[in-house]
Amino acid sequence: MTTLADPVPGGRPGDVERATALSGELAGRGVHGIVLAYVDTAGIGRVKTVPTAKLPSAAAWGVGMSPVFDSFLAHDSIVTTDVLGSPDGDLRLYPDLDHLVVLSGQPGWAWAPVDRITQEGEPHPGCSRTFLRRITADAEQRHGLTFRAAVEIEWAVGRGDAPGGEFEPAVSGPAYGAVRQVELSDCAADLLAALAAQGVDVDQFHPEYAAGQFEVSVGALDPVAAADRSVLVRQTVRAVAGRHGLKVSFAPAVLARGVGNGGHVHLSAWRDGTNLHSGGDGRYGMTAEAESFTAGLLARMPALTAVTAPSPASYLRLRPSQWAGVFGAWGRETREAALRVVTGTRGQRGQAANLEVKPVDLAANPYLALGCLIAAGLDGTASSASLPEEITGDPARFGEAEAAARGVRRLPVSLAEAVAAFRGDDVLRTALGPVLADAVIAVRRGEIAAVEGLDDEQVAVAYRWVY
Structure with a gap:
C-alpha cells in the first residue's frame, strides 16, 4: 500500500531507521545510487539521485530541487504563473520507502518516487503525487x-x-x-x-x-x-x-x-x-x-x-x-x-x-x-x-x-x-x-x-x- 502520510522534516516515524537498514542492504546488493523520481506538469520524468549511503539523510531531510520545474515545458523552456517559474525558493524531495525498488534493468541503481514539501515542512501545492494521494484519501x-x-x-x-x-x-x-x-x-x-x-x-x-x-x-x-x-x-x-x-x-x-x-x-x-x-x-x-x-x-x-x-x-x-x-x-x-x-x-x-x-x-x-x-x-x-x-x-x-x-x-x-x-x-x-x-x-x-x-x-x- 502507498504511504498516505505527508513527509515531515526529520522524517516520518520510523523512516530514518528503515532507510538506514535499507541503505546497508542495498549496498550489500551492489546498489550505488538511488533515483528519486517525479513527473512535472508537462509529463516529463525528472530526477535527482543520491548515493546509497545518503538514503537516511534523504528520508530525514529530503533532497533539494527548485520549484521552477513545475513550469518547465517539454523542451525545458520555462513559463511563469503567479507563484511558479521564479528562480527563487527550494523544495525537498522525500522518497517513499514503500515503493523503493532495485532496478534490475539498470544494475547498480535503485528507484523511488518522491513527494515534495516546502522548506517550512508544508506539502508543496504543485506536487502532483501529493495531489493524487489527497484525492484518494478524501474519497x-x-x-x-x-x-x-x-x-x-x-x-x-x-x-x-x-x-x-x-x-x-x-x-x-x-x-x-x-x-x-x-x-x-x-x-x-x-x-x-x-x-x-x-x-x-x-x-x-x-x-x-x-x-x-x-x-x-x-x-x-x-x-x-x-x-x-x-x-x-x-x-x-x-x-x-x-x-x-x-x-x-x-x-x-x-x-x-x-x-x-x-x-x-x-x-x-x-x-x-x-x-x-x-x-x-x-x-x-x-x-x-x-x-x-x-x-x-x-x-x-x-x-x-x-x-x-x-x-x-x-x-x-x-x-x-x-x-x-x-x-x-x-x-x-x-x-x-x-x-x-x-x-x-x-x-x-x-x-x-x-x-x-x-x-x-x-x-x-x-x-x-x-x-x-x-x-x-x-x-x-x-x-x-x-x-x-x-x-x-x-x-x-x-x-x-x-x-x-x-x-x-x-x-x-x-x-x-x-x-x-x-x-x-x-x-x-x-x-x-x-x-x-x-x-x-x-x-x-x-x-x-x-x-x-x-x-x-x-x-x-x-x-x-x-x-
Missing part, C-alpha cells in the same frame, strides 16, 4: 470509496543507430505479428525478467498496431501506486532497450500519420471490498454509483483532455477511426468511444470489471491524470448523474444531426480547444487547487506557442524523443 474518508487503476504502456522501438533523430523501426512484420515478437525476443525476455524482479505484475506483452510498436499491460493497484508503476515501467523499458542498442519513444505520435502511442487508463471504484462496476442492477452489472461515476467522467471529458492528452503531439493521435476514443460517448467493449466499459469474462467479473479511459497518452503526468479522472467521477456520484445511452460501432459514421440526437460529441481537436474547456471547468480546477490548475494552463499554453507555425510532421519530430 475514502468522505465517500467510503477506494479505487484500483492501471495504465497501459505503448511505445515504439527504433534503431539506436538511426541518423539525426529519425525513427527507423527496429522490427518488421505486421501488426500484432509473430515476426515482431521473434525479432525483439532477447530484449523482450530481458524486459519481462527485469519487470518481474522489480515486482511489476505483467498481465500481457505484445506487438501493437503501428510500426515498431509494443504494449505492456500491468496489474491494477491503488491509484498512487499505479501512477508510480507507470513511471517505473517506462524507466525500465528505456533502460533495457538501451542495453540492446535500441531507442524507444512513448510520444503520442512518433510519426505525423497513423496510430500513435496511447496510455489508456483502467479505473474501477470499490466500496468495502466490492467492485461497484459488477453485480449491480444497472447496465452490464454496474451499480447506480458506478453509472453515475461513469457519467461524471463523460461530462468532463473535453476538459479532462487538457490533462490526459497534454501535448500538441497528442492531437496527431486523437483522430477518428484509430481506436483513440475521440468521441464523448461510452459503450461496452467499444474501442472508438472515450469510455469503454469492460465487464470481464464470466466468472471473473467481480474482480475484472472496470472503465477504460481511451483519450489518454503517455505525455500525461499519471498522477494528474488519475487524480482528475477520480475527481470527475466523484462529481458524478455526488450529483447522481445519469448515464446516457451507450453507442456501438464507430461514432464517426454518425452525421451531425444523429450525433447530436445521441449526445455524441467530438472531443477537442487541438490542445488549445482542450485548454479552453479546462479553464471553464470549476470541478477540475478546484480539485487541483489554484497552483496546479494555473500550472496546467500555463504549461499547455507554452506548448501551444512552442509549435506555432509547425506542420504536423514537424510537431511529431519535435516531441518524438522527448517522451
